Amino acid sequence: MTWDELPVVVTVAPVGAEVTRADNPALPHRPAEIAADVAACAEHGASVCHLHVREEDGSPSSRRELFEEAIALIRERTPIVTMVSTGGAVWMSIEERITGLEARPDLAGVETGSMNFGEEPFVTVPADARRVVERATELGIGLEAEMFDVGHVVSAVRMLERGELPPPLRANLVFGVPGGIDATPEALAAMLRPLPAGTHWSITAVGRHQRRMLALAILHGAGGVRVGFEDGVYLRRGVLASSNAELVADVCELVRTLGRRAATIDEARELLACST
Ligand code: KMH
Numbered sequence: 539m540t541w542d543e544l545p546v547v548v549t550v551a552p553v554g555a556e557v558t559r560a561d562n563p564a565l566p567h568r569p570a571e572i573a574a575d576v577a578a579c580a581e582h583g584a585s586v587c588h589l590h591v592r593e594e595d596g597s598p599s600s601r602r603e604l605f606e607e608a609i610a611l612i613r614e615r616t617p618i619v620t621m622v623s624t625g626g627a628v629w630m631s632i633e634e635r636i637t638g639l640e641a642r643p644d645l646a647g648v649e650t651g652s653m654n655f656g657e658e659p660f661v662t663v664p665a666d667a668r669r670v671v672e673r674a675t676e677l678g679i680g681l682e683a684e685m686f687d688v689g690h691v692v693s694a695v696r697m698l699e700r701g702e703l704p705p706p707l708r709a710n711l712v713f714g715v716p717g718g719i720d721a722t723p724e725a726l727a728a729m730l731r732p733l734p735a736g737t738h739w740s741i742t743a744v745g746r747h748q749r750r751m752l753a754l755a756i757l758h759g760a761g762g763v764r765v766g767f768e769d770g771v772y773l774r775r776g777v778l779a780s781s782n783a784e785l786v787a788d789v790c791e792l793v794r795t796l797g798r799r800a801a802t803i804d805e806a807r808e809l810l811a812c813s814t
């Protein structure tokens with residue numbers, strides 16, 4: 539299959555940990571709201587959901603029951619690939635960050651390095667990353683490396699080579715987080731350089747260059763793109779998205795405009811080597 543024939547896995551990140559209803563009133567909080575939102579996103583072309591959970595008051599949570607409830611309700615409505623964050627929120631301990639694994643998602647993120655996340659330290663030492671991998675592997679959960687700078691990519695590849703991260707490497711390259719790599723064509727080339735040939739890689743970008751970076755990556759052969767309120771609440775400059783599903787529909791349109799197509803959920807499971 540040539541790169542232009544490769545379907546694009548569209549991931550929705552509907553909740554995140556930093557965004558609030560003051561940023562976008564349509565932000566889902568409760569597990570049932572998250573599930574309804576994810577189901578609508580699946581109808582509009584999303585094949586993976588990257589999940590965080592919130593308490594009733596909207597504060598970021600690490601409660602396992604909330605992950606379990608959200609995933610159970612999602613699975614009642616759609617076969618979309620479920621992924622939990624183990625990045626959590628900057629103030630969470632690694633113990634708090636890994637509770638979502640117990641909800642037995644299809645996939646989990648794993649951070650492979652530390653950084654400043656805006657004004658805050660966001661620390662994942664190698665032992666933390668190994669801990670995430672170990673528990674995910676015990677539970678049969680696949681991993682996606684969440685990488686915000688070049689050193690994170692180099693570390694993920696080292697972990698893979700040492701057998702500390704099981705193959706296949708699924709790479710999510712994140713651009714534009716203050717403290718991480720910037721959102722530029724040169725940064726995309728730098729983040730791709732350490733990856734072994736054939737790695738399934740997706741792109742996440744935040745900030746004003748989000749759409750341009752996604753377009754660049756789609757044309758550069760990206761295996762996936764991510765959108766959702768975690769990454770941005772605007773459809774266009776000054777225009778708030780009415781829902782996560784609207785952002786998904788919009789990026790699917792971008793994918794089509796650039797001559798590619800969004801993956802179905804079955805295709806995403808195959809491309810990401812997830813069990814069905
Ligand atoms: N909330 C950020 C500190 C991830 O989910 O892997 C970390 C984050 C990344 O959201």
Ligand code: ZN
Nearest residue numbers: 554623625768
């Ligand atoms: Zn996240």
